[in-house]
Amino acid sequence: MTLNLLTEANLLTEARPALEGFLKESSGARAARIVKAAPLTDGAIQENWRLEIDFDGGVLPGRQDLVLRRDAPTKVAASLNRAEEFAVLRVVWRAGVTVPEPLWLCTDSQVLGAPFFLMRWIAGVALGRKVVASPSLGGDREALAGRLGEELAKIHRITPPEPGLGFLAKPVPDPLRHAIKSYRVFLDQLGRPHPGLEWGLRWCETHAPPAGDDGGEVVLLHQDFRSGNYLVDARGLTAVLDWEFAGWGDPIADLGWFCAKCWRYSRPDLEAGGIAARAPFYRGYERASGRKVDAEAVAFWEIIAHLRWAVIALQQGARTLSGGEESLELALTGRLYPPELELEILHRTAPEIWRTL
Amino acid sequence: MRDDPDGAELLRHARALLLGEVLPALPEDLRYQARLIAKALAIAAAERTSGPGLLEAEADALAELFGEARTPVAREAEAVEETLLRLNWRLAGEIRGAKRDGEAQVYAIVRAAMLARLREVNPNLLEVAGEGPS
Numbered sequence: 226m227t228l229n230l231l232t233e234a235n236l237l238t239e240a241r242p243a244l245e246g247f248l249k250e251s252s253g254a255r256a257a258r259i260v261k262a263a264p265l266t267d268g269a270i271q272e273n274w275r276l277e278i279d280f281d282g283g284v285l286p287g288r289q290d291l292v293l294r295r296d297a298p299t300k301v302a303a304s305l306n307r308a309e310e311f312a313v314l315r316v317v318w319r320a321g322v323t324v325p326e327p328l329w330l331c332t333d334s335q336v337l338g339a340p341f342f343l344m345r346w347i348a349g350v351a352l353g354r355k356v357v358a359s360p361s362l363g364g365d366r367e368a369l370a371g372r373l374g375e376e377l378a379k380i381h382r383i384t385p386p387e388p389g390l391g392f393l394a395k396p397v398p399d400p401l402r403h404a405i406k407s408y409r410v411f412l413d414q415l416g417r418p419h420p421g422l423e424w425g426l427r428w429c430e431t432h433a434p435p436a437g438d439d440g441g442e443v444v445l446l447h448q449d450f451r452s453g454n455y456l457v458d459a460r461g462l463t464a465v466l467d468w469e470f471a472g473w474g475d476p477i478a479d480l481g482w483f484c485a486k487c488w489r490y491s492r493p494d495l496e497a498g499g500i501a502a503r504a505p506f507y508r509g510y511e512r513a514s515g516r517k518v519d520a521e522a523v524a525f526w527e528i529i530a531h532l533r534w535a536v537i538a539l540q541q542g543a544r545t546l547s548g549g550e551e552s553l554e555l556a557l558t559g560r561l562y563p564p565e566l567e568l569e570i571l572h573r574t575a576p577e578i579w580r581t582l
Numbered sequence: 583m584r585d586d587p588d589g590a591e592l593l594r595h596a597r598a599l600l601l602g603e604v605l606p607a608l609p610e611d612l613r614y615q616a617r618l619i620a621k622a623l624a625i626a627a628a629e630r631t632s633g634p635g636l637l638e639a640e641a642d643a644l645a646e647l648f649g650e651a652r653t654p655v656a657r658e659a660e661a662v663e664e665t666l667l668r669l670n671w672r673l674a675g676e677i678r679g680a681k682r683d684g685e686a687q688v689y690a691i692v693r694a695a696m697l698a699r700l701r702e703v704n705p706n707l708l709e710v711a712g713e714g715p716s
Contacts, residue, residue, distance in 0.1 A: 423674045
């Protein structure tokens with residue numbers, strides 16, 4: 226079967242027999258029936274569907290709420306495909322990270338036109354703007370920040386070589402310089418000059434913190450761990466989501482990304498993801514990881530985080546230029562966010578604080 | 583010569599209509615899209631309103647940095663967009679090449695260009711930048 230975009234109609238009609246067949250076989254059920262299918266709207270990149278399935282016997286008997294994630298027609302460079310993301314999810318699930326339980330992967334494009342996997346559906350709100358602005362979500366905010374610190378520490382406990390993750394790019398010896406170099410390559414591909422971002426990159430190149438005692442530590446990174454990518458309900462965290470950028474690297478990068486001002490939404494004063502002060506987040510991370518958080522190094526990596534997001538936003542905008550994708554959301558991303566990110570980058574790299582080199 | 587109202591005015595009215603009357607009547611799952619459209623209209627209108635002045639100022643500042651006079655003859659020979667591209671490429675290359683480390687004049691130029699772009703896409707943030715509302 227060839228499908229470009231899945232719709233509710235074709236999931237329940239032409240795609241139905243193949244998908245139900247796959248579900249039946251994977252679960253060992255006598256039969257599997259799709260009761261409901263609805264798109265989950267948060268996927269700018271992936272196609273996510275919430276499915277209600279009736280299983281007759283098998284490993285998950287009865288009515289089950291599942292999520293189907295399928296490769297979208299277009300792919301962002303550097304993101305994992307569904308088979309790879311499924312493998313990451315399995316590894317972190319086994320490591321005790323709070324994620325939706327991964328169930329079955331289908332690499333046979335005959336079934337839905339592209340590879341996909343199923344995981345359990347979990348209740349909660351992910352939208353960063355909403356999570357930050359609604360104190361009734363996520364339970365006690367300090368506790369939530371501490372819990373997120375602990376979750377991140379659990380992810381960072383996974384180190385190479387990890388048998389299930391052989392497809393991840395090999396860790397690079399100097400992740401900071403590697404990042405700066407790759408952002409420059411991306412900027413060069415955009416076809417327009419960005420002296421403000423070049424300024425920030427050059428500052429980072431010349432002000433890199435010395436590697437700590439554990440210099441060169443390499444762990445599994447989420448690489449998009451921030452408000453907007455975890456689910457909360459009224460009591461607290463229910464799941465860490467969006468694993469498609471996972472890779473090996475320096476743990477400090479994830480800490481900087483989480484605390485970067487650009488992910489605090491309407492609460493820039495709450496420096497841990499717009500939900501709490503840094504202290505409870507750092508405490509949770511330190512408690513669970515046994516590492517001491519180097520606050521100065523985190524501050525440095527927050528500048529890198531702004532640079533990275535600016536480059537990604539520009540890339541997303543570029544995808545919509547003539548002949549590319551038709552997406553106002555991506556087009557606006559390319560136009561709206563870079564100046565705001567540059568504002569923060571320049572604010573933190575003023576001439577007064579350049580070290581004499 | 584065109585009649586009034588101009589394109590910026592039309593976009594302003596289109597946005598007011600969209601946000602005031604269309605959006606409230608939309609189902610919840612389409613409101614986000616309507617807001618995206620309103621944002622696009624606002625940016626397009628702001629571009630038209632700010633006119634060529636901002637770009638000219640950026641080009642002048644860059645020309646001064648590189649010791650190029652933007653005389654009337656020079657202005658005629660090269661459109662402002664081309665000047666901006668050429669000089670911003672040069673500046674970007676020099677910053678990357680470690681020739682402009684910590685230079686206050688360069689910082690002032692890139693910051694002014696950033697604020698000009700911010701003014702068009704997100705004027706609310708200018709206050710945060712200590713530049714006041716436009």
